[in-house]
Amino acid sequence: MNNNRKALLFSFFVVLYFALVLCVHLLMQNNDVHYLFRKILPTYEVSLDESWNKTITNSNKPFEKITSEKMTVWDGSHYNFIKEEMYSDIKNFAYYPLFPLFWKVTGLSTLGISLLNIFLFALGMWVMFKIFANNISWKHLLLLLCVPYMVIFMMPYSEALYFVFIALGLYGILKERYWLYFLGFILASMIKSSSLLFVILFLCLEGLYALNHRSISLFFKRFLKAIFPVILGMFLVMLFQWIMGAPSFFQSIISQKYWGKSLSLPQLPFSFWSNESRSITVPFLCLYFLPMLVVLAREVVLALSSKRRIAFDKWKYVRLICIVFLVGNVFTALFTQHGGLYSLARYLLATPFFVFLLFDTINRKQNNFWQIVCLVIGVITIIICKDYFAKADFFGAYLVIVTSFLVYFYRRIHTKILYSLLAIIVLLNACWTAYMFNCFLLNGWIFT
Numbered sequence: 001m002n003n004n005r006k007a008l009l010f011s012f013f014v015v016l017y018f019a020l021v022l023c024v025h026l027l028m029q030n031n032d033v034h035y036l037f038r039k040i041l042p043t044y045e046v047s048l049d050e051s052w053n054k055t056i057t058n059s060n061k062p063f064e065k066i067t068s069e070k071m072t073v074w075d076g077s078h079y080n081f082i083k084e085e086m087y088s089d090i091k092n093f094a095y096y097p098l099f100p101l102f103w104k105v106t107g108l109s110t111l112g113i114s115l116l117n118i119f120l121f122a123l124g125m126w127v128m129f130k131i132f133a134n135n136i137s138w139k140h141l142l143l144l145l146c147v148p149y150m151v152i153f154m155m156p157y158s159e160a161l162y163f164v165f166i167a168l169g170l171y172g173i174l175k176e177r178y179w180l181y182f183l184g185f186i187l188a189s190m191i192k193s194s195s196l197l198f199v200i201l202f203l204c205l206e207g208l209y210a211l212n213h214r215s216i217s218l219f220f221k222r223f224l225k226a227i228f229p230v231i232l233g234m235f236l237v238m239l240f241q242w243i244m245g246a247p248s249f250f251q252s253i254i255s256q257k258y259w260g261k262s263l264s265l266p267q268l269p270f271s272f273w274s275n276e277s278r279s280i281t282v283p284f285l286c287l288y289f290l291p292m293l294v295v296l297a298r299e300v301v302l303a304l305s306s307k308r309r310i311a312f313d314k315w316k317y318v319r320l321i322c323i324v325f326l327v328g329n330v331f332t333a334l335f336t337q338h339g340g341l342y343s344l345a346r347y348l349l350a351t352p353f354f355v356f357l358l359f360d361t362i363n364r365k366q367n368n369f370w371q372i373v374c375l376v377i378g379v380i381t382i383i384i385c386k387d388y389f390a391k392a393d394f395f396g397a398y399l400v401i402v403t404s405f406l407v408y409f410y411r412r413i414h415t416k417i418l419y420s421l422l423a424i425i426v427l428l429n430a431c432w433t434a435y436m437f438n439c440f441l442l443n444g445w446i447f448t
Contacts, residue, residue, distance in 0.1 A: 007129035010141050011122040017145050017430065018118045018154060024434040028063035035060070040392050041435050044444040056444050063434070064441040068110040073443045076156035079103065080110060087244045094255040096237050097244075098190040099158035110156050117160035121153040124163035127171050128355050135363050142422040143362065143407060146429050148280055148399035149349040151436045159350045162191045167352040170321070174314055182229045189233025193252065194347070196234070197332060201324045202226040208320070211303040212312055260337065267339030276436060279388050279396035280345040286381040287404045289330050291373075292323045319360055322353035361407055374408045395432055399425065 028034045028041055038060060045059040064070060072080050075095075082092055082100040103113050125144075129136050152159045169184025171177075189195035202223055210219030242249050256262070272278040299320065326348050333344045348354055366374070381401060388394035402425060410418055 003130065003133045006136065007126050010129050010136070011126040013141060014122045014125050014145070015118060017150070017426070020427075020430045021151075021154070021433045021437065022066075024431055025063055025066070025437060028434065028438070029065060031062045034062035040395075041431060041438075042392055043438060044442055046442055046444040063438045066111065066441065068112075070441045070443070071110045071114055071156055073440065076110060079156055079158065087241060087246065090247070090251075091255060091258040093241055093246055093251040094193065094259055096158075096191050096193060096195075096252065097240055098187065098237075099161050102161060103156070113156050114154055117153050117155065117157070120160035120164050124160070124167040124352065125355070127164070127167035128352060128359070131167075131171050131174055131356070132359050132363070136359070139410060139418065139422065140359050140362055142419070142426055143403060143410075144355065144358065146399060146403040146406075146422065146425045147349055147354075147358075148396040148403075148429055148432055149346055150429070151433045151440070152346050152350045154433075154437055155440060158191050159346065162188055163350070163352055165191070170318055170352055170356060173318055173321075176314065178225075186229035186233040186236075189230045190237050193256065194329070195230055195237075196253070197325065197328050198230040199227050201321065201328055202230075204324055205317070205320055208299060208303050209312055209317070256336075260340065262338075263336060264338045266334040269339070271340045271342075273340070273342045275391065275393040276396055276439070277342060277345050279385075279394040280349070280400055281341050282388075283381050283385050283397050283400040283404075284345065284348060285330065286384060287377060287400065289327065291377065292327050295323060296320075296327060315360075318356065322356045325351070325353045326357075358407065362410070365411070366408060371408060378405060392435070395428075395435075399429055399432060 028037065034041065034043075041063075043059045043061050043063060044056050045061070047055045047057075078092055078095055079100045080103075081089065082095060082097065083104045087093055106113060106116065108116060132140070153163075165184045165188040167184070169181045169188065172180025172182070172184055185198065189198065206219055206223040206226060209222065210216065237252055238246075238249050241251055246252075248254055272281065329344065329347045333341055333347075378401065385397045385401070388397040406413070406418070406421065406425075413421070
């Protein structure tokens with residue numbers, strides 16, 4: 001099978017996964033069926049007092065029916081407001097305009113754009129499968145479908161469109177087609193406020209590259225070339241918002257304060273807006289963030305060494321882009337959210353950066369020492385998360401830990417056993433995704 005057909009087939013199975021999620025959700029709308037699974041797929045009732053304070057209580061009702069009205073909540077309501085009214089609310093300048101404008105052009109309802117997002121994500125995954133070409137296999141796809149944050153692509157959020165353009169940009173880097181990189185990153189920089197992080201990302205990465213090659217001129221040449229589409233995209237966002245009535249040309253940055261984001265020192269203990277978010281974020285930080293910090297520290301030490309030059313091909317370059325982006329997002333949350341790690345899980349997992357590292361890790365053979373280190377980290381993670389393994393809303397921790405174990409140790413598992421385990425985890429993740437989607441419809445879970 002040629003690479004194009006394989007990538008198309010895998011993307012089709014991504015869509016089938018979401019169809020499975022919707023089937024689970026439809027089954028749980030039946031009162032008798034849901035009664036059998038109510039302990040592991042609970043529902044909630046939400047009430048608001050006169051001050052709009054929210055109270056969430058357990059309920060025995062079946063899952064909600066899917067309607068556009070029920071999906072116009074949380075960030076979906078803000079994107080919908082911008083689509084209809086543009087920037088008449090000063091708080092909404094924190095949201096970048098390309099996604100709501102794209103939504104407006106499609107003429108779709110909230111439910112329609114959510115369904116389109118599924119296909120946009122599949123398109124982005126088609127690009128990611130193309131990146132890895134002959135090195136991709138069914139285990140890559142199944143491990144991807146075990147990731148416990150797929151639900152974001154079923155909602156009227158900007159992540160799916162962002163995923164497509166970032167994937168296109170990474171593809172452009174690896175195929176040495178600057179125009180694809182330029183197109184992908186300029187458009188991505190008009191969708192989410194993380195575009196400012198790209199400037200810091202390339203500053204660090206090109207600094208590391210230039211340090212390794214001992215060339216200041218090389219740094220300026222490569223850095224300016226890398227950030228040009230990002231800066232241009234940010235400028236177009238600010239210009240558009242200013243034309244739409246923004247009080248300041250930099251209102252997109254200023255308005256972040258209305259959502260609790262401002263420079264601050266990290267605060268302990270960390271806080272979360274939901275158990276679901278905590279169950280994914282904490283094990284992720286243990287299993288991936290700390291090892292990525294070690295990898296970056298090693299790269300800096302090697303670059304500073306006058307005796308040894310490190311290989312810096314395009315694959316390693318993209319690998320470091322992904323690592324720096326994920327690490328940068330963690331530090332951004334630590335230093336801007338006053339101890340709150342809300343939104344962090346979707347900023348990390350629902351991106352091509354994480355998918356690239358996932359596929360790249362599967363392809364790279366790990367030596368025994370590294371596997372022992374991963375096993376030790378895994379045991380420590382389980383100890384840290386031991387209190388999570390009791391309630392349904394913490395089930396994400398199981399998925400993160402078990403999937404990570406398979407990523408690092410699948411070569412030691414018999415093929416038939418491996419695929420059997422993957423099939424079970426994919427099914428469990430589909431149930432978890434249906435549960436989270438229902439929480440979103442209930443307006444009962446702060447989806448971050």
